[in-house]
Amino acid sequence: MPTETFEFQVEARQLLQLMIHSVYSNKDVFLRELVSNASDALDKLRLAALRDDAPGADTSDLHIEIEPDGDARTLTVRDNGIGMTHDEVGRLIGTIAHSGTAAFLEELKEAKDAAGAEGLIGQFGVGFYSGFMVADEMTLLTRRAGEARGTRWTSRGEGTYTMETVDDAPQGTSVTLHLKPADSDDQLHDYTSARKIKEIVKKYSDFITWPIRLVTPAPAQEAPAGGDGAEAAGGGPAAPETLNSMKALWARSREEVSDDEYHELYKHIGHDWRDPLETVRLQAEGTFEYQALLFVPAHAPHDLFTQGFRRGLQLYVKRVLIMDDCEALLPSYLRFVKGVVDAQDLSLNVSREILQQDRHIRMMQRRLTKKLLSSVKDMMARNPERYTTFWREFGAVLKEGLVTDAENRDALLAVSSFPTTYGDGGPTTLKGYLERMEDGQEDIYYLTGESRRSIENSPHMEAFRDRGIEVLLLTDPVDEVWVDAVGEYEGKPMRSVAKGEIDLGGRTGDDAGTEREQQADAYADLLGWMTEQLDEGIKEVRLSSRLTVSPACIVSDAHELTPALENMYRAMGQ
Numbered sequence: 001m002p003t004e005t006f007e008f009q010v011e012a013r014q015l016l017q018l019m020i021h022s023v024y025s026n027k028d029v030f031l032r033e034l035v036s037n038a039s040d041a042l043d044k045l046r047l048a049a050l051r052d053d054a055p056g057a058d059t060s061d062l063h064i065e066i067e068p069d070g071d072a073r074t075l076t077v078r079d080n081g082i083g084m085t086h087d088e089v090g091r092l093i094g095t096i097a098h099s100g101t102a103a104f105l106e107e108l109k110e111a112k113d114a115a116g117a118e119g120l121i122g123q124f125g126v127g128f129y130s131g132f133m134v135a136d137e138m139t140l141l142t143r144r145a146g147e148a149r150g151t152r153w154t155s156r157g158e159g160t161y162t163m164e165t166v167d168d169a170p171q172g173t174s175v176t177l178h179l180k181p182a183d184s185d186d187q188l189h190d191y192t193s194a195r196k197i198k199e200i201v202k203k204y205s206d207f208i209t210w211p212i213r214l215v216t217p218a219p220a221q222e223a224p225a226g227g228d229g230a231e232a233a234g235g236g237p238a239a240p241e242t243l244n245s246m247k248a249l250w251a252r253s254r255e256e257v258s259d260d261e262y263h264e265l266y267k268h269i270g271h272d273w274r275d276p277l278e279t280v281r282l283q284a285e286g287t288f289e290y291q292a293l294l295f296v297p298a299h300a301p302h303d304l305f306t307q308g309f310r311r312g313l314q315l316y317v318k319r320v321l322i323m324d325d326c327e328a329l330l331p332s333y334l335r336f337v338k339g340v341v342d343a344q345d346l347s348l349n350v351s352r353e354i355l356q357q358d359r360h361i362r363m364m365q366r367r368l369t370k371k372l373l374s375s376v377k378d379m380m381a382r383n384p385e386r387y388t389t390f391w392r393e394f395g396a397v398l399k400e401g402l403v404t405d406a407e408n409r410d411a412l413l414a415v416s417s418f419p420t421t422y423g424d425g426g427p428t429t430l431k432g433y434l435e436r437m438e439d440g441q442e443d444i445y446y447l448t449g450e451s452r453r454s455i456e457n458s459p460h461m462e463a464f465r466d467r468g469i470e471v472l473l474l475t476d477p478v479d480e481v482w483v484d485a486v487g488e489y490e491g492k493p494m495r496s497v498a499k500g501e502i503d504l505g506g507r508t509g510d511d512a513g514t515e516r517e518q519q520a521d522a523y524a525d526l527l528g529w530m531t532e533q534l535d536e537g538i539k540e541v542r543l544s545s546r547l548t549v550s551p552a553c554i555v556s557d558a559h560e561l562t563p564a565l566e567n568m569y570r571a572m573g574q
């Protein structure tokens with residue numbers, strides 16, 4: 001087959017431009033990205049082999065190689081993992097499937113200066129393409145395990161790439177970078193230097209569970225004329241040196257591992273360029289032993305609320321990865337958590353279906369859930385700023401648990417906070433609300449709506465504002481559901497200011513009561529007439545004490561769906 005030339009997808013081209021002219025100062029991370037991909041490819045092959053799903057694949061010596069060549073100014077990262085088919089190369093390397101790419105590029109356009117762009121790259125990460133920070137040309141040679149022929153892909157990172165079919169490609173993938181001239185950028189190091197490579201691998205990829213070997217080129221066949229040739233005599237290539245310790249971080253004691261090391265593991269499994277917000281360790285001893293290392297990301301992914309969101313933890317059995325995204329280990333409302341669980345006594349070839357039923361998996365899920373919730377509680381006390389970030393990013397997801405996880409409802413309520421009319425409007429816990437309640441107030445008042453502004457401008461709020469009664473302002477779609485499911489907190493009912501008759505307690509004495517009765521008499525004709533006129537759309541027109549300025553408002557029955565909730569159910573097709 002001849003060499004064919006293709007154009008990059010528009011988004012891909014924009015990202016590549018960014019990489020080529022990158023202002024990102026930490027260029028060393030390109031190697032971390034290539035090693036991370038190689039490691040994923042080896043994991044995938046072993047998983048396929050475990051499931052007898054890799055006929056013809058060679059799994060005898062799975063490893064990663066890094067081969068620098070100072071004369072040619074190239075650096076090659078090679079793995080003998082799963083590889084890619086011709087189709088996959090075009091699909092995975094020629095386009096960008098990351099959700100959120102469009103949003104990212106949008107933000108990037110707005111970033112006027114280099115510092116802004118750098119910050120965005122650091123937030124987004126660009127995996128394979130980061131090679132173009134240090135290379136003016138990249139070649140990828142790959143053969144899918146079990147297939148006969150391979151594919152060579154090359155690009156200079158500009159508008160196009162080429163692909164051709166090759167007959168003699170080894171299993172797996174090798175990526176060769178043709179390095180930019182060293183003096184083209186003062187952030188560029190000599191990436192063919194063994195010392196530099198070792199330093200980078202140690203720093204970013206030490207925990208990778210596959211051997212990362214440094215391959216030094218064979219010495220030239222003939223000794224240079226006049227040289228004493230002492231080193232060349234009898235030499236062959238040196239035995240490749242393994243650069244990483246391959247120690248599973250979750251099996252090492254806390255004191256032995258630095259925060260940076262944990263963070264690098266997170267970046268690898270989370271495909272994220274940013275540090276995690278929180279790292280949570282758990283070592284379960286006893287009859288069913290396991291270790292877990294869980295990470296809360298610093299930012300919610302863009303697709304967290306979409307159907308196909310890929311969630312789950314990596315499940316290992318005695319250091320062998322047996323499942324990449326095991327959903328059964330955490331409830332859906334913790335789907336943003338990334339991490340690793342390594343169990344001592346599970347079968348190596350359990351299926352997803354069996355795992356969903358497995359007693360031990362369920363035990364682990366309960367324990368991990370409690371551990372995570374208690375970590376959030378600690379965070380609240382120890383590091384309120386971090387908690388604020390956590391809640392901003394993940395509060396809307398966590399609140400799903402108030403509906404679905406009765407067992408942990410109290411723990412969830414303890415770490416939940418809500419915008420409120422009190423003070424500067426910053427979020428409050430229910431506990432905080434209770435502490436501020438005045439004598440005689442029996443209910444916890446809230447109002448749901450689409451935005452804080454629409455709620456604050458609602459006529460329902462008038463009487464509450466007037467009397468200085470605090471109201472929680474709930475704007476997430478799930479809010480309407482959990483307030484119903486939870487019902488009360490510490491014996492105080494949760495009560496919508498938009499539902500049913502509101503009697504603002506102690507403040508309306510007997511006089512007020514008789515006054516209202518008299519008014520009702522006086523206006524009976526008018527109310528009757530209005531009820532008749534509006535018969536189609538409403539149940540009843542009545543006098544209200546909840547308004548101070550607005551002439552009228554619409555109220556639903558205490559047990560009826562609010563308009564927003566009706567919309568939500570309709571959207572869900574129910």
Ligand code: ADP
Binds near residue numbers: 081083092127128
């Ligand atoms: P990510 O790793 O976050 O998916 P990358 O840009 O690093 O993003 O890689 C894009 C995709 O290309 C990977 O998801 C993988 O499917 C494929 N890929 C990259 N490198 C390799 C490799 N060495 N072996 C097999 N597939 C690879």
Ligand code: MG
Binds near residue numbers: 033036037127128271
């Ligand atoms: Mg990657």
